[in-house]
Amino acid sequence: xxxxxxxxDGLTKRYGDRLAVxxxxxxxxxxxxxxxxxxxxxxxTTTLRMMLGLIxxxxxxxxxxxxxxxxxxxxxxxxxxxxxxxxxxxxxxxDNLRTLARYRRLPDTELDRVLELVDLTDRAKDAxxxxxxxxxxxxxxxxxxxxxxxxxxxxxxxxxxxPAGMADMRALVVSLAEAGQxxxxxxxxxxxxQEICDRVGVISNGRLLRESTVAELRGGATLRLRATPEDxxxxxxxxxxxxxxVRRLGDGALEIGLPATAAPRLVKELVGAGVDVHEVTAAERxxxxxxxxxTSTKELVS
Amino acid sequence: xxxxxxxxxxELLRLRKWSATWVVVGAWMALALxxxxxxxxxxxxxGEENFTSDGGTRAGLLAxxxxxxxxxxxxxxxxxxxxxxxxxxxxxxxxxxxGWGTWKTVFTQGPSRLATVGGSLLAxxxxxxxxxxxTLVLYLGVxxxxxVTEGHEIAMPSLEAVAKAYGTGFLVLEMWAVLGxxxxxxxxxxxxxxxxxxxxxxxxxxxxxxxxGLISAVETFTHVLPGTxxxxxVGALVGDQSGTPGVxxxxxxxxxxxxxxxxxxxxxxxxxxxxxxxxxx
Numbered sequence: 206x207x208x209x210x211x212x213x214d215g216l217t218k219r220y221g222d223r224l225a226v227x228x229x230x231x232x233x234x235x236x237x238x239x240x241x242x243x244x245x246x247x248x249x250t251t252t253l254r255m256m257l258g259l260i261x262x263x264x265x266x267x268x269x270x271x272x273x274x275x276x277x278x279x280x281x282x283x284x285x286x287x288x289x290x291x292x293x294x295x296x297x298x299x300d301n302l303r304t305l306a307r308y309r310r311l312p313d314t315e316l317d318r319v320l321e322l323v324d325l326t327d328r329a330k331d332a333x334x335x336x337x338x339x340x341x342x343x344x345x346x347x348x349x350x351x352x353x354x355x356x357x358x359x360x361x362x363x364x365x366x367x368p369a370g371m372a373d374m375r376a377l378v379v380s381l382a383e384a385g386q387x388x389x390x391x392x393x394x395x396x397x398x399q400e401i402c403d404r405v406g407v408i409s410n411g412r413l414l415r416e417s418t419v420a421e422l423r424g425g426a427t428l429r430l431r432a433t434p435e436d437x438x439x440x441x442x443x444x445x446x447x448x449x450x451v452r453r454l455g456d457g458a459l460e461i462g463l464p465a466t467a468a469p470r471l472v473k474e475l476v477g478a479g480v481d482v483h484e485v486t487a488a489e490r491x492x493x494x495x496x497x498x499x500t501s502t503k504e505l506v507s
Numbered sequence: 508x509x510x511x512x513x514x515x516x517x518e519l520l521r522l523r524k525w526s527a528t529w530v531v532v533g534a535w536m537a538l539a540l541x542x543x544x545x546x547x548x549x550x551x552x553x554g555e556e557n558f559t560s561d562g563g564t565r566a567g568l569l570a571x572x573x574x575x576x577x578x579x580x581x582x583x584x585x586x587x588x589x590x591x592x593x594x595x596x597x598x599x600x601x602x603x604x605x606g607w608g609t610w611k612t613v614f615t616q617g618p619s620r621l622a623t624v625g626g627s628l629l630a631x632x633x634x635x636x637x638x639x640x641x642t643l644v645l646y647l648g649v650x651x652x653x654x655v656t657e658g659h660e661i662a663m664p665s666l667e668a669v670a671k672a673y674g675t676g677f678l679v680l681e682m683w684a685v686l687g688x689x690x691x692x693x694x695x696x697x698x699x700x701x702x703x704x705x706x707x708x709x710x711x712x713x714x715x716x717x718x719x720g721l722i723s724a725v726e727t728f729t730h731v732l733p734g735t736x737x738x739x740x741v742g743a744l745v746g747d748q749s750g751t752p753g754v755x756x757x758x759x760x761x762x763x764x765x766x767x768x769x770x771x772x773x774x775x776x777x778x779x780x781x782x783x784x785x786x787x788x
Contacts, residue, residue: 257615260786277510281617291608293521300524307517308510308618348612 208235210356210387211256215265218251225251227411228265233356233389233404238382240402240419241391242496248411249391250288253360257285270355281309284354286362290345294334298325298344301333305348319347323377339370346377357381357388363397375401399423399492409500423490428461428468429454431484438480445471460488514618514626515633518600522630527599532638535592539642542588543580544649547572569657574650575664578672579745581639581646585676586738587709587753590683593635594704597687600631601778602697611787624782628688628775635684639676643669675744679737682767683708685774686733692778708734716757730758736766 211233218226226248233239243249254260256267258275267274270282292301302316320326323343328336336344342362349357359378363371379401382388392398398405399419406416415422432438435457442451442461450462463471465487475482522528551568570576604610613623654661690700712734719726729735738753743760745751758766 254787259611259614277617277619277622280615283615283617285615287611287615289608291610291612293525293607293609295525295527296521300520304517304521305613305616307520308513308613308616308623310513348616351616 209233209268209271210235211239211267211269211389213252213256213265213267216252216255216262216267217264218248218255218260219263224411226255226262229408229411229413230265231406231413231416233387235355235387236385237403238378238388238390238401240398240405241389241408242393242395242398242405242492243391243408244393244500247393247408249408250360251411252408253285253287253358253389253391257283257287257358259287281352282355283358284349284351284356285358285360286342286345286349287358287360289364290341290348292333292341292344292348295332297330297332298336298340298347299329301344302348302351306351309352311352315351319350322350322381323347324373337370339366339373342366342370342374343377346374350381355387357386358391359388360391361393362390363392363394371397395492395496405492407496407499414499419492422495423492424495425462426464426487426489428463428465428471429458429484429486429488430461430471430482431458432475432480432482434480435459437478438475441474441478441480442471445474458484510618510622511625511629514613514622515629516626517613518627518630519633522600522634528596528634531592531596531599532634532641535589535638536641536645538588538592539584540645540649542584543646544572544653548653569653569659572650572653573659573662574647574654575662577643577646577650577664578668580650581643581669581672582676582679582741582744583751583754585679586734586741586755587751589638589676589680590734590737590753591705591708593638593680593684594687594690594708595701596634597631597684597689598691598700598704599687599697600627601688601691602694602700603691605695606697610782614787620783621779624779628685628778631684631688632681635677635680639673639680642676643673672744675740678764678767678771679740682733682737682770682774685771685778689774689778689781692781716755730762731766733767733770736763736770739763740767 209232211231213229213231216226216229217224229252241249251260255262256269256274258280269279272279293304296304299316299320302319306315320329323346325340325343325347328340333341333344346359346362363374366374375397378388378390390398390402402419404416404418405422407414430438430442439451439459442459445467446461446463452460454460468485468487472482472485547568551565554565571580614620651661687700687704690704691697694700712732715725715729715732716735719729734753735755735757738755739758740760740763742754742756743763745754747754747756
């Protein structure tokens with residue numbers, strides 16, 4: 206089942222003294238939406254460019270659909286929108302797609318299909334230069350979807366879009382994913398990745414820090430407790446959650462590795478032992494928390 | 508082979524629908540008509556002498572505008588204006604793809620770089636063919652019209668002379684077009700390519716030829732330059748007494764032919780190799 210669509214092994218790109226991508230080994234499985242997460246300049250686009258054969262790796266390799274990346278027949282099975290849409294400004298949206306379709310002799314019905322897919326049929330006859338940024342990005346997705354690729358690579362597709370445009374683009378990605386499309390979505394917007402991705406790879410300073418499901422990355426839900434005296438509270442909590450399950454937060458609160466359903470029992474125990482409970486909340490770590498934690502501690506994939 | 512045909516047809520589609528292509532080709536046609544026939548005809552009709560008539564008689568002026576003179580007229584304007592404009596077409600076709608990101612978009616569609624760049628060069632070549640063919644047709648029409656208007660019977664130039672002029676014209680334009688393409692690839696943009704290319708073709712080579720009269724090392728150097736080669740190829744056909752700018756007889760026709768062909772080959776190979784090896788950031 207879990208066929209690997211992308212598999213990179215020690216992928217490295219060096220520009221002079223600067224390591225743009227440092228030994229990245231990542232995998233993307235068929236049918237998933239893979240979030241490629243990292244701050245600007247982390248090496249996301251460079252990694253994706255190597256997968257597409259636009260640039261050559263300094264070291265390491267990338268295999269797409271079981272074959273070496275960069276070969277024309279492999280690239281033809283990937284649809285990509287890399288670093289903004291690149292089209293002929295004077296041509297209409299449709300003629301731009303027609304030009305691209307001619308490289309692979311795709312029929313005109315394919316143009317209608319992808320235009321419909323990104324909801325650009327009505328404006329297809331207008332010149333590309335007159336499009337809004339959101340429409341340009343959508344045309345980029347349409348071009349990427351020409352010929353029904355096995356893998357769709359979208360590099361920051363919501364960059365520069367207004368909130369409505371962002372929502373449209375996310376809805377588009379979700380609908381493609383629901384149809385079974387394998388997608389790599391690079392982004393620096395954590396909420397976006399949290400919302401639509403199955404698995405994520407976190408990259409920072411060219412290194413892949415972690416690769417796992419979004420749920421794993423965020424960890425389970427936790428309880429946050431503020432009670433006095435603190436030491437007595439800590440002792441009681443540790444009996445239920447274990448010594449490693451409790452963490453002192455800076456502001457006198459405790460973070461407890463227990464689900465929200467454990468709260469009533471925990472409060473009863475605390476009150477029974479004469480501890481004053483001031484506050485109990487169920488907290489869920491956002492991807493953002495995890496991300497900042499990770500990018501500041503530089504945890505590595507083992 | 509199929510990939511090459513596909514990418515040629517794709518490139519032709521987008522070049523054909525580009526107004527810039529038509530502006531440049533149109534500018535050439537207007538210049539060609541003006542300098543080839545209009546000025547001479549006005550001079551002929553008004554009885555004044557024209558700078559291209561090099562002091563000849565009115566009858567000589569008319570003879571230049573009749574169909575038999577067509578092969579000479581066809582190639583005369585090419586070394587300077589035609590070449591410069593062909594260079595602009597090449598530079599635009601190659602250079603804009605970097606700024607627009609269209610090279611990137613096309614490469615991510617899957618065709619090999621060899622096929623893509625080869626197709627683009629072929630499409631530019633077809634535009635050059637269209638340019639010289641359209642000029643030939645225009646000149647045939649205009650010279651026949653002048654012959655009829657002036658009461659001469661229409662005598663056609665020999666097919667061989669026309670074919671020779673056509674081939675020469677094509678080679679000169681093609682050389683400048685693919686050189687423009689190469690400069691567009693090197694500069695990764697059209698503006699520097701067009702700017703530098705025009706200054707080179709229109710100014711620098713002429714200045715160097717001037718300096719070459721004083722310093723023999725420079726003179727030897729000018730013999731291998733594209734402007735000299737193109738100008739000499741045309742000069743071998745029409746002679747340099749026409750006084751048309753850019754037409755020279757600095758080197759022999761055979762050497763000029765080899766030099767022009769070498770420039771075409773080198774520019775094509777260099778452009779393809781550069782684009783194949785380059786990281787497209």
